[in-house]
Amino acid sequence: MRKPDPIMGKDKGNNNKIKLRKGLWSPEEDEKLMNYMITNGQGCWSDIARNAGLQRCGKSCRLRWINYLRPDLKRGAFSPQEEELIVHLHSILGNRWSQIAARLPGRTDNEIKNFWNSTIKKRLKNNNAITSTSSPNTSDSSDPRAIMLGGLMQPMQAEQDVFSICMDSSSSSPPCMQAMLSITQGNPFNPFPPLHDSAAYLDINGSASAAGAAGLYNLSAAHVGGGGGGSAGSLGDYGLVEPYVMGLESDLSLPALEGRAFDNINAANDQSVLDKRLVHNNHHFNGNESIKVVDDFVGIGNHWNGENLRMGELDWEGLLANVSSLPYLDFQVE
DNA sequence: AACTTACTCAACCGCTGGAAG
DNA sequence: GCTTCCAGCGGTTGAGTAAGT
Known part of the structure; x- marks a missing residue:
């Protein structure tokens, strides 16, 4: 990790040089930022940095909040289900x-990116090295997702080909996506089959759900609250929302565009999780403070802003028109 | 025990796009 | 239309740590 050594920085619009810290955040800095966010909510990050008494740039504060301090963060290792979902989503989204x-x-x-670049990529690479010597027709052992999913899926060869392209991070999206789409549209087979039938994971309520495969990814705008006009207030990128507004009460078995994290905090009343998290990353905060945060507000992470699902950039919207509204990941391409 | 290598992940950097003036 | 500011994103870096020799 980077040393928390202060370096000289320059305040834009102000010729006075001020010391802007870089590197790891100290517990004190975390506390300042957390307290400020609790009290004032999100605003202009450079103002936050200044007003919170932090000698950090706004960008750094934003990152720290998003990647570590946000109360709705889940910590710990990725579950197999999450891995599966990441692989699947990456095959589509690059x-x-x-x-x-x-x-x-x-x-x-950031977490997902790191996870992908270390764990998954490596795993896939290793497996490719192994399987490359085997017959190309030998089942689906060469399919990365099959690898990841323990052979649950039996994708078409064409899909495998495209997927292998997508697995290469250098080929992020548009070409990859178009290749995907070409297959999607020209192939009678669904290139994005449901992950598997028993969606006993990613259930909003954290309990096992036997939701059928068909509904697994059926994420409509209504499901995520904001699309139906459900979000309350705004915390900028992490809108203040009414707890459980985001479809938590529904039977949504889908990896909702945020929202489920509330469950992590509220349903579990999860002192231990919070403590673990706060301890994990460099330290800090006693449990009471953490809980207070949860009580005071709930930040929606990851940029889900209700109706404004941005996966789509316009081109995507058009491209995906025939893919069962991919932005919401309804994979029922039939 | 000492050293080396591999891995993880927090944080930074540079770029893009949108909003405001 | 141009400039500036800001938020957000993806790629990259590098310190810390675990695993191997």
């Missing part, structure tokens, strides 16, 4: 980490 993160509540784009 390196759009923020989009992937938006479907993994409590996870940050």
